[in-house]
Amino acid sequence: MTCKIYLAGPDVFLPNAREIGRRKCELCQERGVEGLFPLDQDAGAEATAASIFQANHALMRRADAGLFNLTPFRGPSADAGTVFELGLMFALGKPVFGYTSTSASYTDRVDAAFGPAVERDARRYDRNGHLIESFGLTDNLMIDEAVRKACGDIAVVGENGEEALAAMRAFEACLEMLCA
Amino acid sequence: MTCKIYLAGPDVFLPNAREIGRRKCELCQERGVEGLFPLDQDAGAEATAASIFQANHALMRRADAGLFNLTPFRGPSADAGTVFELGLMFALGKPVFGYTSTSASYTDRVDAAFGPAVERDARRYDRNGHLIESFGLTDNLMIDEAVRKACGDIAVVGENGEEALAAMRAFEACLEMLCA
Numbered sequence: 286m287t288c289k290i291y292l293a294g295p296d297v298f299l300p301n302a303r304e305i306g307r308r309k310c311e312l313c314q315e316r317g318v319e320g321l322f323p324l325d326q327d328a329g330a331e332a333t334a335a336s337i338f339q340a341n342h343a344l345m346r347r348a349d350a351g352l353f354n355l356t357p358f359r360g361p362s363a364d365a366g367t368v369f370e371l372g373l374m375f376a377l378g379k380p381v382f383g384y385t386s387t388s389a390s391y392t393d394r395v396d397a398a399f400g401p402a403v404e405r406d407a408r409r410y411d412r413n414g415h416l417i418e419s420f421g422l423t424d425n426l427m428i429d430e431a432v433r434k435a436c437g438d439i440a441v442v443g444e445n446g447e448e449a450l451a452a453m454r455a456f457e458a459c460l461e462m463l464c465a
Numbered sequence: 466m467t468c469k470i471y472l473a474g475p476d477v478f479l480p481n482a483r484e485i486g487r488r489k490c491e492l493c494q495e496r497g498v499e500g501l502f503p504l505d506q507d508a509g510a511e512a513t514a515a516s517i518f519q520a521n522h523a524l525m526r527r528a529d530a531g532l533f534n535l536t537p538f539r540g541p542s543a544d545a546g547t548v549f550e551l552g553l554m555f556a557l558g559k560p561v562f563g564y565t566s567t568s569a570s571y572t573d574r575v576d577a578a579f580g581p582a583v584e585r586d587a588r589r590y591d592r593n594g595h596l597i598e599s600f601g602l603t604d605n606l607m608i609d610e611a612v613r614k615a616c617g618d619i620a621v622v623g624e625n626g627e628e629a630l631a632a633m634r635a636f637e638a639c640l641e642m643l644c645a
Contacts, residue, residue: 376553
């Protein structure tokens with residue numbers, strides 16, 4: 286039976302989401318696995334928040350593993366919907382892998398957007414006085430550690446330009462790890 | 466047996482996180498439930514990302530329900546760690562409730578930070594060309610819908626100032642819903 290992989294990410298917000306999804310599913314097929322891309326399910330003008338949730342939730346339950354596009358979205362962290370889904374699939378005990386086209390660490394991204402950081406008692410705070418996690422990880426520690434705990438890994442392949450959010454090169458690297 | 470409530474949120478990044486946690490736990494106690502605040506477990510200079518993850522994960526598994534501080538953190542969405550934990554507790558089938566001190570909808574927050582929005586084919590895109598979910602919800606639809614599916618609700622009580630991130634008034638309103 287073909288292994289089914291849920292393809293989570295902010296790709297669904299790209300204007301060419303459908304094409305990105307098709308390309309990622311094709312790459313899966315070349316590797317002998319089946320990609321489940323959320324957009325396939327939620328297309329249609331009559332889609333409601335509830336129907337999209339239900340479709341994505343059902344896809345995640347059907348999937349054998351998850352590949353998560355953790356490229357930062359509207360801030361220094363990964364897309365909130367993607368991170369929710371990571372927590373969900375982690376709790377279901379399914380293997381989860383991450384990938385991103387941003388090579389700067391979370392700490393550096395917060396510094397860039399909310400710095401300059403202030404040091405106090407050997408801890409670093411952003412300009413709003415909020416603690417900055419300084420573990421040199423890809424994102425909030427719950428994200429990185431969940432992927433590690435679930436025997437996955439995070440592929441980082443820097444990419445710029447219009448399609449950076451799709452992180453196609455990091456996706457390929459991640460797929461390679463998953464199929465290794 | 467006293468009902469145990471996991472108190473998720475970006476509160477742990479406040480400089481007075483310990484005090485905020487204590488106050489939230491006291492409010493829980495007044496209502497006859499036990500608050501489990503993540504910081505209690507991860508304090509200590511020797512804490513690593515892995516040990517904090519493990520402590521929080523264990524607390525969530527012990528908890529009977531979760532209260533999630535969804536106040537936006539470093540962007541228009543809730544804190545990534547908090548959202549991860551929401552997905553995790555949702556998947557475990559535990560009741561989850563949300564609260565926030567920001568009364569603007571997600572759509573309006575994205576407009577403010579990443580607008581002006583462009584309309585195309587009856588859909589709205591931010592200035593980076595990324596689709597804006599326009600359901601008038603509190604955050605990404607996966608977050609709002611999960612809370613609804615899990616029989617919870619999201620308490621919104623606007624608050625400004627230094628402690629807005631703790632959302633203490635919305636927390637009280639949320640606790641009231643949970644204990645109703």
